Amino acid sequence: xxxxxKKKSLPGxxxxxxxxYMLLPIVATYIFSIATRWDRSILPEGLTLEWYxxxxxxxxxxxxxxxSLVLSxxxxxxxxxxxxxxxxxxxxxxxxARALLDLLSILPFAIPGVVLSLGLIRLxxxxxxxxxxxxxxxVAAYVIFTMPFMYRPVVNSxxxxxxxxxxxxxxxxxxxxxxxxxxxxxxxxxxxxxxxxLLVFATIFGEFTIATFLVGARYKTFPMQxxxxxxxxxxxxxxxxxxxxxxxxxxxxxILWVAAWxxxxxxxxxxxxxKELKINSAGDQS
Amino acid sequence: MKFFxxxxxxxxxxxxxxxxxxxxxxxxxxxxxxxxxxxxxxxxTGSEGQFTLDHYAKMGASIYATSFKNSILLSGVTAxxxxxxxxxxxxxxxxxKSKRAQELVIALCDVTSNFSGAPLAFAFIVVLxxxxxxxxxxxxxxxxxxxxxxSIYSFSGLILSYTYFQLPLMILLIIPAIxxxxxxxxxxxxxxxANTIQYWRFIALPVLSPAITAGLLLLFANAFGAYxxxxxxxxxxxxxxxxxxxxxxxxxxxxxxxAGDAMGILxxxxxxxxIMFYQLSVKRGSKWQQ
Amino acid sequence: MSYLVLTHLNKTYDGTTAVNDFSLQVEKGxxxxxxxxxxxxxxTTLRMVAGFETPDSGSIHxxxxxxxxxxxxxxxxxMVFQSYALFPNMTAWNNVAFGLRVAKxxxxxxxxxxxxxxxxxxxxxxxxxxxxxxxxxxxxRVALARALAxxxxxxxxxxxxxxxxxxxxxxxxxxxxxxxxxxxxxTIYVTHDQEEALSISDRVVVMRQAVIEQIGTPExxxxxxxxxxxxxxVGTINQFSGIMKDKQKGLVTGINGDWxxxxxxxxxxxxxxxAPITVFVRPEExxxxxxxxxxxxxxxxxxxxxxxxxLGPVTRLNLDFYGQSIIADIKTVDRxxxxxxxxxxxxxxxEACRIMSDDDFPHDDD
Numbered sequence: 001x002x003x004x005x006k007k008k009s010l011p012g013x014x015x016x017x018x019x020x021y022m023l024l025p026i027v028a029t030y031i032f033s034i035a036t037r038w039d040r041s042i043l044p045e046g047l048t049l050e051w052y053x054x055x056x057x058x059x060x061x062x063x064x065x066x067x068s069l070v071l072s073x074x075x076x077x078x079x080x081x082x083x084x085x086x087x088x089x090x091x092x093x094x095x096x097a098r099a100l101l102d103l104l105s106i107l108p109f110a111i112p113g114v115v116l117s118l119g120l121i122r123l124x125x126x127x128x129x130x131x132x133x134x135x136x137x138x139v140a141a142y143v144i145f146t147m148p149f150m151y152r153p154v155v156n157s158x159x160x161x162x163x164x165x166x167x168x169x170x171x172x173x174x175x176x177x178x179x180x181x182x183x184x185x186x187x188x189x190x191x192x193x194x195x196x197x198l199l200v201f202a203t204i205f206g207e208f209t210i211a212t213f214l215v216g217a218r219y220k221t222f223p224m225q226x227x228x229x230x231x232x233x234x235x236x237x238x239x240x241x242x243x244x245x246x247x248x249x250x251x252x253x254x255i256l257w258v259a260a261w262x263x264x265x266x267x268x269x270x271x272x273x274x275k276e277l278k279i280n281s282a283g284d285q286s
Numbered sequence: 287m288k289f290f291x292x293x294x295x296x297x298x299x300x301x302x303x304x305x306x307x308x309x310x311x312x313x314x315x316x317x318x319x320x321x322x323x324x325x326x327x328x329x330x331t332g333s334e335g336q337f338t339l340d341h342y343a344k345m346g347a348s349i350y351a352t353s354f355k356n357s358i359l360l361s362g363v364t365a366x367x368x369x370x371x372x373x374x375x376x377x378x379x380x381x382x383k384s385k386r387a388q389e390l391v392i393a394l395c396d397v398t399s400n401f402s403g404a405p406l407a408f409a410f411i412v413v414l415x416x417x418x419x420x421x422x423x424x425x426x427x428x429x430x431x432x433x434x435x436x437s438i439y440s441f442s443g444l445i446l447s448y449t450y451f452q453l454p455l456m457i458l459l460i461i462p463a464i465x466x467x468x469x470x471x472x473x474x475x476x477x478x479x480a481n482t483i484q485y486w487r488f489i490a491l492p493v494l495s496p497a498i499t500a501g502l503l504l505l506f507a508n509a510f511g512a513y514x515x516x517x518x519x520x521x522x523x524x525x526x527x528x529x530x531x532x533x534x535x536x537x538x539x540x541x542x543x544x545a546g547d548a549m550g551i552l553x554x555x556x557x558x559x560x561i562m563f564y565q566l567s568v569k570r571g572s573k574w575q576q
Numbered sequence: 577m578s579y580l581v582l583t584h585l586n587k588t589y590d591g592t593t594a595v596n597d598f599s600l601q602v603e604k605g606x607x608x609x610x611x612x613x614x615x616x617x618x619x620t621t622l623r624m625v626a627g628f629e630t631p632d633s634g635s636i637h638x639x640x641x642x643x644x645x646x647x648x649x650x651x652x653x654x655m656v657f658q659s660y661a662l663f664p665n666m667t668a669w670n671n672v673a674f675g676l677r678v679a680k681x682x683x684x685x686x687x688x689x690x691x692x693x694x695x696x697x698x699x700x701x702x703x704x705x706x707x708x709x710x711x712x713x714x715x716x717r718v719a720l721a722r723a724l725a726x727x728x729x730x731x732x733x734x735x736x737x738x739x740x741x742x743x744x745x746x747x748x749x750x751x752x753x754x755x756x757x758x759x760x761x762x763t764i765y766v767t768h769d770q771e772e773a774l775s776i777s778d779r780v781v782v783m784r785q786a787v788i789e790q791i792g793t794p795e796x797x798x799x800x801x802x803x804x805x806x807x808x809x810v811g812t813i814n815q816f817s818g819i820m821k822d823k824q825k826g827l828v829t830g831i832n833g834d835w836x837x838x839x840x841x842x843x844x845x846x847x848x849x850x851a852p853i854t855v856f857v858r859p860e861e862x863x864x865x866x867x868x869x870x871x872x873x874x875x876x877x878x879x880x881x882x883x884x885x886x887l888g889p890v891t892r893l894n895l896d897f898y899g900q901s902i903i904a905d906i907k908t909v910d911r912x913x914x915x916x917x918x919x920x921x922x923x924x925x926x927e928a929c930r931i932m933s934d935d936d937f938p939h940d941d942d
Binding site for chain 2: 010015018019021022023024025026028029032039041042082083085086089090093094097101104106107108109110112113114115116117118119120121123124140143202203206207208209212213226227237238240241244248252255256
């Protein structure tokens with residue numbers, strides 16, 4: 001095609017521009033966190049690990065880091081416990097409920113963090129139900145908030161592995177529900193659970209909005225501290241940002257790796273269900 | 287002979303199958319559905335507990351109306367930007383010869399589509415703040431002084447930072463659709479005498495339209511509901527719906543619960559409609575995969 | 577001057593030769609098949625004619641003018657793909673109308689033509705359907721109608737039936753031929769199915785590993801294969817080893833001299849006396865009888881019957897001939913005449929006995 005030969009540089013230029021736009025803020029933050037001073041010149045004036053030392057020295061650092069970790073892990077576990085057995089049961093026994101579950105799992109996309117916080121505070125922050133401003137309520141809110149992220153990979157995993165047949169095979173061999181769940185089903189949908197779990201973890205670790213409104217100063221989280229420093233000392237904020245970024249993209253990479261590993265594992269024998277797999281990936285949301 | 291119905295609900299004790307999913311349903315009810323209904327009720331309740339439409343009337347005025355206008359504008363602009371740029375960049379990513387390069391760029395999109403909130407806002411301050419790297423570079427190399435006309439703490443700053451996470455989201459959405467454009471359609475259209483533009487106009491873009499529509503809707507909802515990025519950049523200084531809601535929530539005493547409820551409900555309606563049409567677009571798109 | 581002339585076409589990808597020195601002259605209205613196993617270069621050749629691939633060297637002429645560098649959307653060729661390639665966002669009707677709309681034909685004319693074509697492929701009532709609502713066979717017929725709508729100078733089909741099931745394949749291939757004949761369109765048809773190629777083509781080009789093995793009518797290809805590959809690829813054939821004994825009398829013998837056959841002069845070609853050869857005889861050309869019971873044939877051999885397999889109307893006899901295996905096909909109704917492990921007489925004519933020399937590159941005699 002003559003026209004495309006002329007514009008050979010265009011794709012390169014566009015993708016290059018795109019990469020520049022994406023990477024510059026990230027790289028700049030990383031460099032800023034190790035720069036002695038960087039507000040007067042194109043290049044940093046010097047390099048130092050000072051800001052990390054200051055950040056770590058602050059007693060709040062460990063507290064907020066721990067808090068965020070606790071919140072993230074708790075949400076992941078709560079999420080798995082609430083969603084996975086339900087998704088499995090519905091997929092196996094109550095197909096009619098599937099539509100309802102699909103709807104419920106996408107609803108959180110339509111509810112911004114502020115609105116969810118508002119609703120929860122309005123309903124639960126009055127006596128006698130002074131539940132609203134506790135970390136427990138926060139975890140509950142987080143489970144709802146990240147439900148689409150856990151639900152979809154798990155359901156995709158369930159579809160890819162023929163769990164109905166596996167369950168029936170297990171039962172015909174005398175297995176109890178618990179054993180079937182633990183030794184047959186869970187191992188096979190593990191890739192979906194891990195993908196979902198990592199996504200939930202990364203999302204909650206960086207979540208600021210709901211945490212601020214629901215628990216505020218009572219239970220400070222890592223992102224809240226980051227915002228605090230944004231207004232007070234940009235260099236410490238950058239150290240916090242770097243840590244936040246790093247956790248986020250490491251999780252993403254692990255997710256990608258797990259997804260690939262999972263795809264290989266669950267290639268079960270039997271007639272190919274190509275159409276089903278195609279439709280799954282087309283209907284997948286981010 | 288009796289005709290045996292195949293409807294599973296005829297089975298005795300069919301409701302027993304629903305028992306194991308009750309915990310989940312109750313949980314959703316308690317944490318998601320009921321609070322929203324409470325907000326709905328609150329939006330129609332005046333200070334003495336009477337039914338009123340006052341809160342909604344307030345929405346048409348000053349700060350509230352401005353917030354909605356700004357939020358819709360911001361979300362709309364970044365959605366359109368994200369869709370246009372995302373489709374073009376996504377197309378060229380699909381054209382890359384090296385599979386490795388493709389995978390790397392897509393992985394980058396995966397990672398950056400989740401970067402939003404305070405760290406992102408801060409990163410943009412580092413780059414385009416009044417002493418930011420790019421600001422200084424533009425001054426030094428192009429003698430361009432973008433301040434004070436431009437400020438990262440303003441609407442344009444919001445557009446730049448919002449587009450940052452909108453763009454990769456759109457790319458991730460559009461790439462499967464572009465990959466689904468079979469090469470043979472292009473060849474068939476060429477064989478029938480069409481040129482490249484006609485191919486795009488009559489075949490490729492129509493086939494991509496569900497994904498593009500889905501992208502517009504998802505990106506719009508995504509931007510509308512964002513809070514942390516805007517808060518970090520502008521605090522309460524730029525009226526956006528989510529920021530206004532946040533403002534009403536801070537402090538131990540509720541400033542105006544009814545107004546907050548009304549804002550929340552309006553937001554939910556807006557976003558609910560977007561997400562609903564998004565789902566429909568996605569379903570329509572999957573039909574092309576035959 | 578032939579209508580479509582392909583001259584010395586060459587195409588290489590990443591060091592692998594896909595098409596090597598391909599030359600062919602096609603007459604107007606002729607139906608040519610490119611037949612061969614996968615990877616033989618038939619599809620690449622077709623795509624070069626269509627314009628989707630550019631030959632590294634060589635030229636293509638259509639109706640006297642060179643079209644080698646003309647882009648595909650200006651060549652006026654209709655292409656039918658293996659995967660149908662119907663535009664998913666358009667109904668069957670709109671798919672067929674597409675090429676006409678591009679050519680800016682007035683609407684009334686388009687309407688007439690599309691209806692005419694849908695009628696031709698027997699889908700007049702299905703114009704409103706989308707690809708996903710139709711069976712494979714229906715989709716392929718729409719694809720055919722779409723390609724024919726623009727009144728192409730040449731019709732190109734790339735394994736159009738291989739994705740369909742056997743019954744549909746047989747009926748559809750005859751329809752394609754019928755339509756092609758009625759319209760008189762020059763056609764190139766790519767397939768790996770030899771029955772398909774033999775049953776509907778005017779001429780067949782057999783290809784293997786980027787090279788043309790033989791060009792001929794279906795009869796020539798089947799009855800007079802010129803290379804070892806063509807002989808074995810098309811249909812079933814017996815092969816056994818021997819030696820060229822006497823060129824004047826036209827005699828070949830077994831390696832140990834245990835048997836002798838007389839061959840037609842023309843089959844000898846340039847094979848020198850004493851050279852090792854392979855004898856090719858088709859199973860259905862062998863007349864099987866009790867010993868000494870048939871004097872009408874020029875050649876007869878004795879062999880021992882090992883197995884009898886009923887294949888339907890034909891029964892296949894597997895025989896042992898001095899340690900080599902020979903297959904003979906007889907009518908099933910005659911199967912009771914033969915007893916296992918007993919010797920029988922195999923007789924066949926001179927013409928049925930083809931020979932080729934045993935060197936590594938058996939090609940046509942020049």
